Amino acid sequence: MRSARRTRTVSAAWRDGAAVVSVPARLSAAQEDQWVLDMVERLRAGRDRGRRGRGARSDADLMERALALSARYLDGRGEPVSVRWVSNQRSRWGSATPEEGTIRLSDRLRPMPAWVQDFVLLHELAHLAEPGGHGPAFRELEGRYPRTPEAKAFLDGVSFARNHLPGDGPGDAAGRHDGDADRD
Structure with missing residues (x-):
């Protein structure tokens, strides 16, 4: 979306499941296309990071x-x-x-x-x-x-x-963290 009021910055957000990218009106069509690609990629990366950050629940x-x-x-x-x-x-x-x-x-x-x-x-x-x-x-x-x-x-x-560390109670068998034994 081109904006006459926007002069220097580009912004992007999800709205109703669609990526909306706002760019300054002065940009060329090629610049606009590149910014849209970059910003949609950033939005997707942010969404994916959020999903990964939650971890498996079930x-x-x-x-x-x-x-x-x-x-x-x-x-x-x-x-x-x-x-x-x-x-x-x-x-x-x-x-x-x-x-x-x-x-x-x-x-x-x-x-x-x-x-x-x-x-x-x-x-x-x-x-x-x-x-x-x-x-x-x-x-x-x-x-x-x-x-x-x-x-x-x-x-x-x-x-x-x-x-x-004090107050944490007994540990977990010498720090075992993998499926078999302490890291070798």
């Missing part, structure tokens, strides 16, 4: 995310039969049973950022794709997730706080 959300992560980072390998939240995992963030194709994530992950949940989910998916433990092939798959080091550090920090 088992169905977990399954949807697992399939998307498998397709994106594992070339569709390691697709699970089921993925669910569990409340009985106090010493692990997640676990996988490759023979059954099942993944369980500790409900302690629920309040954590979506990218941390995604890392744990991808870690467990890698176990389905490479059931031989934490060997080089497994680590290569796990390392495809771009925030792996950051997620591991986040989980290590949570484990440290639970184990060592």
Whole structure:
């Protein structure tokens, strides 16, 4: 939408499900087209960030995310039969049973950022794709997730706080954060 009153800035917003971009009237058609493309991309990125930031709330959300992560980072390998939240995992963030194709994530992950949940989910998916433990092939798959080091550090920090800060009570078995054991 061209605006005679708008002289220098470009703005964009969602209105009734449609992106509305306001540009100064002085812009050429080519400049307007480029601004519209850029601003719609920014709007979509912001909307997608908001969705990712909420994290998985249900088992169905977990399954949807697992399939998307498998397709994106594992070339569709390691697709699970089921993925669910569990409340009985106090010493692990997640676990996988490759023979059954099942993944369980500790409900302690629920309040954590979506990218941390995604890392744990991808870690467990890698176990389905490479059931031989934490060997080089497994680590290569796990390392495809771009925030792996950051997620591991986040989980290590949570484990440290639970184990060592006053008033937080007993920890979670020496900081275990993956499906099998303490990070090796």
